[in-house]
Amino acid sequence: MKKKLALLLAGVMTLSAFAGCGSDSGKSDGKDPEQVSSINEDGELEGDITFWHSFTQGGRLDTIQAAADKFMDEHPKVNIKIETFSWNDFYTKWTTGLASGNVPDMSTALVGHVVEMINSDALIPLNDLIDEIGRDKFSENALNEGTVDGNNYSIPLYSHAMVMWVRKDLLEQNNLEVPATWDELYEAAKTLTKDGVYGLSFPCGSNDFQATNFLNFYVRSGGGSLLNDDLTANLTSDLAIEGINYWLKVYNDCSPKDSVNYDVLDQATLYYQGKTAFDFNSGFQIGGVEQNSPDLLQYVDCYPIPTIDGSEQKGITTSNQPIVVWKNSKHPDICKEFIKTLYEEENYLDFLASQPVGMLPSVAGIEELDAYKSNETIQQFQHAEEVIASQIPGGTAIGFEHGPNLQAGLLVNQHVIEEMFQDIITNGTDVETAAKAAEEELNTLFEAAVQ
Amino acid sequence: MLPAIIVVCALFLYPICSSIFYSFTNKNLIRPTYRFVGFDNYATILTDKSFWNAFLNSLKWTVFSLIGQLLVGFTAALALNRVKHLKGAYKTLLIIPWAFPSIVIAFSWKWILNGVYGILPNLLVQMGFCNEPPQFLTEKTLAFIVLVLINVWFGAPMIMVNVLSALQTVPQDQYEAAEIDGAKKWQSFLYITVPHIKVVMGLLVVLRTVWIFNNFDIIYLITGGGPAGSTQTVPVYAYDMGWGTKLLGQSSAVTVLLFIFMMAVCIGYFAVIGHWEKEDK
Numbered sequence: 001m002k003k004k005l006a007l008l009l010a011g012v013m014t015l016s017a018f019a020g021c022g023s024d025s026g027k028s029d030g031k032d033p034e035q036v037s038s039i040n041e042d043g044e045l046e047g048d049i050t051f052w053h054s055f056t057q058g059g060r061l062d063t064i065q066a067a068a069d070k071f072m073d074e075h076p077k078v079n080i081k082i083e084t085f086s087w088n089d090f091y092t093k094w095t096t097g098l099a100s101g102n103v104p105d106m107s108t109a110l111v112g113h114v115v116e117m118i119n120s121d122a123l124i125p126l127n128d129l130i131d132e133i134g135r136d137k138f139s140e141n142a143l144n145e146g147t148v149d150g151n152n153y154s155i156p157l158y159s160h161a162m163v164m165w166v167r168k169d170l171l172e173q174n175n176l177e178v179p180a181t182w183d184e185l186y187e188a189a190k191t192l193t194k195d196g197v198y199g200l201s202f203p204c205g206s207n208d209f210q211a212t213n214f215l216n217f218y219v220r221s222g223g224g225s226l227l228n229d230d231l232t233a234n235l236t237s238d239l240a241i242e243g244i245n246y247w248l249k250v251y252n253d254c255s256p257k258d259s260v261n262y263d264v265l266d267q268a269t270l271y272y273q274g275k276t277a278f279d280f281n282s283g284f285q286i287g288g289v290e291q292n293s294p295d296l297l298q299y300v301d302c303y304p305i306p307t308i309d310g311s312e313q314k315g316i317t318t319s320n321q322p323i324v325v326w327k328n329s330k331h332p333d334i335c336k337e338f339i340k341t342l343y344e345e346e347n348y349l350d351f352l353a354s355q356p357v358g359m360l361p362s363v364a365g366i367e368e369l370d371a372y373k374s375n376e377t378i379q380q381f382q383h384a385e386e387v388i389a390s391q392i393p394g395g396t397a398i399g400f401e402h403g404p405n406l407q408a409g410l411l412v413n414q415h416v417i418e419e420m421f422q423d424i425i426t427n428g429t430d431v432e433t434a435a436k437a438a439e440e441e442l443n444t445l446f447e448a449a450v451q
Numbered sequence: 452m453l454p455a456i457i458v459v460c461a462l463f464l465y466p467i468c469s470s471i472f473y474s475f476t477n478k479n480l481i482r483p484t485y486r487f488v489g490f491d492n493y494a495t496i497l498t499d500k501s502f503w504n505a506f507l508n509s510l511k512w513t514v515f516s517l518i519g520q521l522l523v524g525f526t527a528a529l530a531l532n533r534v535k536h537l538k539g540a541y542k543t544l545l546i547i548p549w550a551f552p553s554i555v556i557a558f559s560w561k562w563i564l565n566g567v568y569g570i571l572p573n574l575l576v577q578m579g580f581c582n583e584p585p586q587f588l589t590e591k592t593l594a595f596i597v598l599v600l601i602n603v604w605f606g607a608p609m610i611m612v613n614v615l616s617a618l619q620t621v622p623q624d625q626y627e628a629a630e631i632d633g634a635k636k637w638q639s640f641l642y643i644t645v646p647h648i649k650v651v652m653g654l655l656v657v658l659r660t661v662w663i664f665n666n667f668d669i670i671y672l673i674t675g676g677g678p679a680g681s682t683q684t685v686p687v688y689a690y691d692m693g694w695g696t697k698l699l700g701q702s703s704a705v706t707v708l709l710f711i712f713m714m715a716v717c718i719g720y721f722a723v724i725g726h727w728e729k730e731d732k
Contacts, residue, residue, distance in 0.1 A: 092694065095480050116481045198567070207675030257586040258566030260678045261594075266565070275567050406481075414695055419679070426591055426679035445696050449479055 038333040046077035047331035049105035049338070052094070054087050059354030067347045071338050078334055091413075098122055105329035106339065109322050111397040112409030114146045114154045119406055123324050125151035129336045133343050137364045139393055142320035145400055154322030155339065156362035158352065160282035161391035162217070162305065162317040163384075169299040170197065170277045178303050181310045182218060182246055185278065189254035192277040199254035200278040201270050202247050203262035204421040209398075210264055211247070212417040213317065216398045217280065218243035220316045221307040226417075227399050231407045233442035235417070235435040244431055248424060260425055280305065282319065283357035283388050286381055302384045304391060315394030320362055345369070357381050360389055407446045416442050467710075474704035480697035492704035502705070504680055505688035512599065512684050513664045519603035520659060521652075524610025531611065532618045542615070546608045553605075557672030560601050564588060588674055591681035598670060598682055602663065610655055617651040618644070653724040660720070661713055685709050 040046040051068070055061050061084060068080040083104070085093055091113065097103045098120055109117065117123050130138065130152050138156060146154030164185070166178055170192050179185035189199025204211035216226055224239040234240060251259065256275075259267070271279040272292035279285065289300050304313035323342075325335045341347055343363060349371050352359050356377035366372055367389065378385050399408025411417075420438035423429045474492055478485040496502050531541055548556065563571050564587040572584030588594045621644060629639045667686040670676065676683030676691065683691075685705065693702030 120481060120483055205675050206677040207671065256567045257589045261588050261674050263675075266561075270567060273568060410697075415691075419677075422677050422679040426677075426681065445698075448477070448696075448698060449482060 038331045040077060044077050045075045045334055045337060047334050048079040048081065049329065049331050049334050050081045050083060052083050052085060052090065052104040052107035054085055054090050054108055056084055056086055057355070060351065063347070063351045063354050066350070067342055068338070070347070071341050080338060101328060103326045103328050105331060106323060106325045106335040108157070109154065109324050111145045111320065111322060111400065112412055114322055114324060115404045115406050115409055117324060118148050118153050118404070122327055123153040124327050124332055125153055126155050126325060126336070127152050129339060130155055133340060133363070138362060139320070141318070141393060141396060142362055145320055145397060145404055146322055146324070148404060154324045156320035157323050157342065158359035159318060159320045159362045159392045160284070160358065160360055161315055161319070161388050161395050162213070162280050162282060163302040163388055163391055164305050165271060165279045165281055165285050165300065165302045167274070167277045167296070167299050168301055179306050182221070182306050182308055185306050186246070186250060186254070189250065189278055193254045196275070198256050198270070198276050200250055201259045201262065201267055201276050202251040202255040203259045203264070203267040204418045204425070205261045205263045205266065206415045206418045206422060208263035209412045209415060209418065210262065210267055211421045212398065212412055214247055214280065215240070215243050215417060217305050217316055218246055220401070221305060221313065225399070225401055226411060227402055227407055229402065231402060231405050232446065233411065233439045235420070235439040235442070236432065241432060241435060244421070244424070244435060247421070248431070251425060260422055283360065283384060284355065286357050286377065286384070287355060302387050304387060313391070315391035317398060318392050318395030319397060357385050357388065360385070360392065406450055410445055410449055411442065414442065414445055416445070470703040470706050473700050474707045476700045478700040478703070480693065480699050485700065488700065492701045493708070496701060496704055496708065501680060501683070502688060505683045505685045508595070508682065509664055509684040511595070513660060515599045516602040516606065516663045517656065517659055519599060520606040520610050521656070523603055523607035525614055527607065527611040528614035528618060531615055542612065545611060548605050549608050553668040554672060556605060557669050561673050564597065589678060591678060594674055594678060595682050598673060601673070602666070602669060605669065606659065606663070610659070613651060613655055614648060617648040621647045650724060650727055653720070653727060657717060657720045657724070660716060664713060
């Protein structure tokens with residue numbers, strides 16, 4: 001009996017190896033759903049919609065729920081079911097859900113995901129919604145990130161930009177200026193690497209895209225790109241090789257060796273705890289420091305990411321967090337109506353105030369409102385808010401400097417660049433050899449995805 | 452009967468069949484269409500040195516983890532079997548690692564071992580064992596050893612509990628008879644204890660082998676398979692292939708190969724256990 005039971009268990013466990021890879025798929029996912037009228041005989045909105053979002057932190061979660069509750073109060077025949085996932089789970093959820101038709105009516109997304117969704121014919125255009133809210137209120141860059149053939153498939157909810165975070169107290173104690181060039185940053189980081197503090201951690205864990213992010217900072221600041229104009233990978237240009245060598249130098253001289261395995265949370269935690277003097281992140285950095293080391297909050301500030309020659313930086317990596325409506329939705333009208341209410345002044349200000357400075361408005365004019373400016377954190381970090389706001393218009397998501405493209409999302413999500421850095425650091429592989437191999441690997445993957 | 456058949460079909464046969472099916476296609480996670488490519492995926496994987504590196508890592512990971520878990524679990528069971536008082540309390544304490552979800556365990560160890568603020572590296576410095584906090588997850592060999600030790604810590608309690616249960620079924624009068632006959636402790640162990648528990652141990656080895664070989668979460672959450680693929684096992688390789696590179700066809704082929712290998716291992720194990728059972732009769 002025991003043997004039979006064990007055999008059964010062993011069989012089940014062995015078979016379970018399949019579970020992660022089984023995936024249902026029709027040959028086409030872009031089926032037209034059975035859309036029904038969302039307006040009943042009494043002229044009221046009626047229907048159930050599901051909203052997936054990734055605002056897992058308390059404040060944002062609550063404000064979105066409050067907006068949904070308010071909408072349901074105003075439209076008693078509407079039911080909005082909110083489901084929350086972390087970004088990683090979200091990606092798994094929608095890619096598998098798309099195949100089986102198990103996707104929501106509306107959702108948040110990452111910019112790279114939106115392109116993949118458009119490529120899978122999974123979204124509906126939101127041009128009418130954007131026009132209704134006011135097309136001129138949104139930045140052109142932000143709208144372009146979800147635009148294909150004149151159709152706007154996403155609408156930006158909030159924006160942020162990557163900037164350089166500094167510890168003012170450490171700079172002052174060491175008579176250092178805020179670095180404006182990469183060389184100055186290296187020298188400052190090297191000087192500050194002492195007494196249990198590291199100047200700047202260089203993260204290249206292979207389950208995140210931090211090294212891609214950092215290399216992109218360097219290459220974009222020099223006017224280059226990690227993608228060529230024909231959307232092939234470019235890791236072997238002089239600028240890219242210079243960037244790789246720069247970050248290796250930082251890793252060797254200014255970074256904890258453990259950072260070879262760091263993901264974004266590991267990286268940010270060091271700064272939150274006062275263990276690094278510099279870091280690159282968005283305004284969410286403030287909330288992290290506030291929670292982990294409130295005493296350090298007064299010493300935290302941000303500046304534009306350095307450039308190679310010290311020229312003015314106008315933004316590198318911007319994130320305009322989009323909302324999309326899925327083609328599978330039976331009630332796109334309800335989704336659009338609900339989305340519209342998220343931009344109503346009261347709802348929008350509440351939402352932004354749940355992560356002040358972390359989430360900046362994607363809609364023009366909000367930043368001028370007293371209710372927005374009077375937020376305590378925004379007042380305290382006025383300089384940081386101004387710096388981030390100044391960087392948003394000039395930046396794009398990684399690879400989107402070439403417009404929306406599938407390769408940009410793959411460049412970020414494949415972790416090939418992280419593995420390249422690990423190979424160089426751990427195995428001592430020659431930089432140019434590793435860069436060429438990574439470039440070829442990326443191009444092979446690009447070809448497989450866009451065939 | 453029908454519900455059982457439906458559940459089995461839905462939970463096991465369907466994913467298996469779909470994996471086998473997709474392993475012969477060029478299915479990409481984000482591309483709506485696909486076509487049949489014959490054995491191309493298998494050829495690609497079997498000529499990929501990363502796959503063989505992951506396979507070798509999986510073998511080492513399984514063998515070392517299993518040996519460690521058996522040694523620690525078996526020793527703890529023997530020790531606990533001799534405890535007269537508070538046996539339940541000790542057993543509960545020792546089973547604690549099993550009570551936590553692996554994500555909690557992974558993040559806890561990642562926190563403990565962090566080379567900057569981790570408790571363990573800093574404790575070693577304070578105790579004078581080293582001048583700088585050791586970087587447990589940075590060097591390839593050390594990272595692998597550390598993961599194996601975490602897996603031993605995690606899995607040994609399960610072995611302990613099962614072996615302890617088996618030990619408690621050994622008739623005490625056999626030990627008393629052996630003692631009267633002048634048998635030494637090691638002889639009692641070898642000729643009474645071992646024969647009584649070897650089938651249970653064999654079954655545990657089978658289950659743990661499959662379990663450890665297929666383990667994904669601890670490795671992925673702590674090192675992500677790095678640095679430079681040094682801790683990448685076949686399940687992590689398959690995951691990266693499916694969800695990282697989105698090549699679902701190739702990822703499915705990896706899992707089919709994994710399935711074939713594990714079935715072969717299980718058949719071998721059961722042949723040995725069957726032989727033991729025949730001997731006992």
